[in-house]
Amino acid sequence: KPIQLTYGEAQLDSRLxxxxxxxxxxxxxxxxxxxxxxxxxxxxxxIDERKIEQSILVLLNNAIESCNPGGVVSLSGRSSGxxxxxxxxxxxxxxxxxxxxxxxxxxxxxxxxGLGLGLSLTQRIVVGHGGKIEVESExxxxxxxxxxxxxxxxxxxGQKGTENGTNSDPRR
Numbered sequence: 001k002p003i004q005l006t007y008g009e010a011q012l013d014s015r016l017x018x019x020x021x022x023x024x025x026x027x028x029x030x031x032x033x034x035x036x037x038x039x040x041x042x043x044x045x046x047i048d049e050r051k052i053e054q055s056i057l058v059l060l061n062n063a064i065e066s067c068n069p070g071g072v073v074s075l076s077g078r079s080s081g082x083x084x085x086x087x088x089x090x091x092x093x094x095x096x097x098x099x100x101x102x103x104x105x106x107x108x109x110x111x112x113x114g115l116g117l118g119l120s121l122t123q124r125i126v127v128g129h130g131g132k133i134e135v136e137s138e139x140x141x142x143x144x145x146x147x148x149x150x151x152x153x154x155x156x157x158g159q160k161g162t163e164n165g166t167n168s169d170p171r172r
Contacts, residue, residue: 003051003121003128007153009047012084013042018145023060031069034060039078046150051125052149058118059145065111066143068151079151085090086147095137103135118143129153 020036027034056075064074071091078085080113102108104123109116126133130150138142 001123003052004105004151005048005125007046008150010045010047010052012045012049012077012086013038015049015053015054015076016056016086019056019060021055023064026061027064027073030064032064032067032071032073034064035072036072037074037076039076042077042084043082043151045084045153046152047129047149048125052129052169053121055125055147056086056088058122060063060084061129061146062118063088063090063092063143063145066090066094068092082151084149084151086149087144089142091142094139094141094143095135096139100137104133111154130154145159 016038017036024034060073064071067073067090068120073088073090076087076089100108102119105122106117107117108120114121123133126147126149130153132148134146134148135143136146
């Protein structure tokens with residue numbers, strides 16, 4: 001079933017530092033530092049801001065959890081043409097090829113607690129925007145997640161969604 005998206009105009013460069021701030025207490029408890037960097041000004045984007053933020057928070061929390069005390073998590077944003085690139089990188093324990101192969105499967109988890117839905121949902125949200133999510137990881141060396149999101153997601157994806165509360169499907 002396609003994910004429901006509610007599109008609106010969003011400016012992510014002000015939101016990324018706020019997301020780093022949102023996870024800072026959790027990171028401090030685990031003695032992990034979180035860095036945020038935006039290269040240039042990110043263009044306004046037609047996205048479901050709440051769901052994109054939820055996706056970034058999943059990646060940040062997972063990155064923090066994968067780090068030992070003293071680890072570093074970085075969130076960065078940049079744009080090129082009509083795409084926004086959001087990267088979450090960590091110095092955590094990394095993943096094996098076996099884990100990478102199952103990473104986005106619903107209910108797959110390597111954690112003691114949790115349902116294993118965070119990355120599956122994150123992938124559905126990003127793909128629902130006409131974007132993609134890429135992962136690089138090596139066991140013992142950390143991980144890097146790269147989200148590529150079109151600035152006009154509503155036109156880039158075949159998803160049904162609502163815009164400012166009205167259905168954007170022309171067949172209705």
